[in-house]
Amino acid sequence: MTISLKPNNSPSEKLQPTGWLKYLSFSLDHKVIGLQYLICGFLFYLVGGSLAGAIRVELISPLSDFMPREVYNQVLTLHGTIMIFLWIVPVVNGAFGNYLIPFYVGARDMAFPRLNAVAFWLIPPSGLMLITSYFINGAAQSGWTAYPPLSITTPAAGQIIWILSVLLLGGSSIFGGINFIATILKLRRPGLKLMQLPMYCWAMLGTSILVVLSTPVLAGTLILLSFDIVAHTGFFNPSLGGNVIVYQHLFWFYSHPAVYIMVLPAFGLVSEILPIHSRKPLFGYTTMVFSIMGIVVLGLVVWAHHMFTSGTPPWMRLFFTIATAFIAVPTGIKFFNWVATLWGGKISLNAAMLFSCGFIINFVLGGITGVALAQVPFDVHVHDTYFVVAHFHYIVYGGSVFVIFSSIYHWFPKFTGKMLNENLGRFHFIITFIGFNLCFAPQHWLGLNGMPRRVAEYDPQFQLINQISSVGALLMAISTLPFLWNIFQSILYGDDAGNNPWDALTPEWLTSSPPPVENWEGEAPLVLEPYGYGEKDSNNTQEEMK
Amino acid sequence: MPKLSAILTLTTSLILGIAGVWIAYNVDMLPVSASMNAPVYDELYRVLFIIGVILFIGMTALVIYSLIQFRRRPGETGDGIDLEGNISLEIFWTAVPAIVVLFVGLYSYDIYDRMGGMQPLMHDHSGQMDNQAERVWGGIGSGPIESSSKKNSSSLPIELTAMQFAFIFHYPKGDIISGELHVPVGKEISLKMESKDVIHAFWVPQFRLKQDVIPGQPTILNFTPTKTGNFPIVCAELCGPYHGGMRSNVIVDEQEDFETWLTENSKESI
Secondary structure (H helix, E strand, C coil), X not given: CCCCCCCXXXXXXXXXXXXXXXXXXXXXXXXXXXXXXXXXXXXXXXXXXXXXXXXXXHCCCCCCCCCCHHHHHHHHHHHHHHHHHHHHHHHHHHHXXXXXXXXXXXXXXXCCHHHHHHHHHCHHHHHHHHHHHHHHCCXXXXXXXXXXXXXXXXXXXXXXXXXXXXXXXXXXXXXXXXHHHHHHHHCCCCCCCHHHCCHHHHHHHHHHHHHHHHHHHHHHHHHHHXXXXXXXXXXXXXXXXCCHHHHHHHHHHHHHHHHHHHHHHHHHHHHHHHHHHHCCCXXXXXXXXXXXXXXXXXXXXXXXXXHCCCCCCHHHHHHHHHHHHHCHHHHHHHHHHHHHHHCCCCECCCHHHHHHHHHHHHHHHHHHHHHHHHCHHHHHHHCCEHHHHHHHHHHHHHHHHHHHHHHHHHHHHHHHCECCCHHHHHHHHHHHHHHHHHHHHHHHHHHXXXXXXXXXXXXXXXXXXXXXXXXXXXXXXXXHHHHHHHHHHHHHHCCECCCCCCCCCCHHHHCCCCCCCCCCCCCCCCCCCCCCCCECCCCHHHHHHC | CHHHHHHHHHHHHHHHHHHHHHHHHHCCCCCCCCECHHHHHHHHXXXXXXXXHHHHHHHHHHHHHHHHHCECCCCCCCCCECCCCCHHHHHHHHHHHHHHHHHHHHHHHHHHHHCCCCCCCCCXXXXXXXXXXXXXXXXXXXXXXXXXXXXXXXXXXXXXXXXXXXXXXXXXXXXXXXXXXXXXXXXXXXXEEEECCCCEEEEEHHHCEEEEEEECECEEEEECEXXXXXXXXXXXXXXXXXXXXXXXXXXXXXXXXXXXXXHHHCCCXX
């Protein structure tokens, strides 16, 4: 198969609108699609965040007094679904993947530009449909896991809309995954070897393999669940002979890898950001690649650790304990390598760097509690409690969302040609970091001491800790304001960024900011050393590392 | 210089280790332990806590130290050192987490075994289930813990039915139906659990035990309370609008008090 790097001058391409209108169009340009993903995802983040705020307001007092209990369950279901399927997955994969991968492989666009546009344009209607289900007949209220029989016995309309929405979003993910695999493997610039690609390419390759292997299982499961709801079949309905545990196996076969679908790209993005702002090569490139693939393989065989209290047989618990705990090894390698990348660098303490380092600290805590949760005896006590809520948010907010902010600060000059205000960015980081830790760290204690998750009312002994948590959530909400102000202010009045404000070596910085439609005016540059920073230094720091 | 840095690393690691152990033994984040299962659980918790504290403080300190020590000073230009890898260092930090994880895994397996997780299911616990062909899964602690079964020649069978939004307990002996769980201290209880509608979960934080109550698939949970008192039973699985309110109590009595309660409430005595 030969791939042409020539510009695509098809008639449809010429009819594309220009200016800001292109972001509302069915554009085929991977950069436009990437930013469409980012902006759309951020809007859904604001919705999901508002729902989180409503949850934290309800939990200020032990009684269910802020909203009706059914509504509370709808809110927590929508919050989880929106944050996962409409914010983190589309942004860490779709937004940055679309924007960066063609640059990194030296291509003018993704392998299948039209499929790419379809993948994005499935998202806004699915998300809107999900949100409007709240106003039609009440949204789904069985949590983002939609465990039957609860999902079968709650009002059908909201649940069916939820299923349809998640199916479409899953379809979008699969289209994206196929496109990334094809682009990375088949569209590489001649002369560019796999082991010369920037780390984000490897992260996206690993993630896309997970997406393509596991998302169809979720789709099939949800189709069967919809049959149970609409056609009264008995796949999962125990009153008709169905098995509720089978649903859990199938659901978690996707939904555990989904965690890696959210964090592996974040790992990749951090691996791009740290070397540039430390002015050092990425430490241990080869082990980083192997650790990504290790996480992919192990990520597919750990799903049943979500089911240690579901009555699984002992051997199964043991296997999944060991498999889950071993993910800490490749993950640990990555963390040590990042710290080694910082070591001996010339570190710029800008917002991108601070958010990436904040991610490392948060994720280490999330990882430690993850290893603890992998142990059956430990998990049995804290399963389905606020300990898990805390752990999960340390992984997906402290991990992925911190990296999303870091990436926005890092690539904003490329997106817009303007610099963001660094002082506002640092301020944004400080209140996000404090708010996040104030909100979620105390929840570990709540879980250990007896507060289950997904409750609108709780034992009054937990009130003070819940109030502290809610203050943290308020800080997180407030932290969005300097960020938004910074974005608008910088787009309108920001300093010109120039093509390469960070003096970076990865290919996207070797073109204009923002880049032209076909990425480069002339031939795509061949970058064989994307992390070729660092000065040969005879001082002792290098000796110390050895 | 290399000697100095080795001594520094060793000293820092030692201080970190001592700090980890001190914190784990002085920061108590668990509720009272009230079952035979709980102290065993608490042992594992403490080991995990020590390892976690050491790792977290160590990594955080490394990141913060790097940010301060290697920050770009005003007017400074140029790059950091050209250092792309170090095989022996990478082998070291692959091996250390692997050993730690393996140790934790084996240790928690031992704890799991001591809690009865690997014991074959006891199908004779109620005297009624032998003839039933139904599929019964055990929760953790489905088997006897250590010598409890020797002390208590037979466990006390109780049936739990969970429904939106209540736990109903049935005592075959005396045919008692109760909204609260009354049990004698020091006696092994065998709880056969079944749900009438959706998935619920039976959780007593002070017992460190949780087991889903699954419609169409009975589960069994064995435990031995070790402290008298009143402890909460919490539903931990989202089961509908009133999920947060689905709570009950387990009342652990002295044997005589329990016998009195049993006699007073027994249908046979009425």
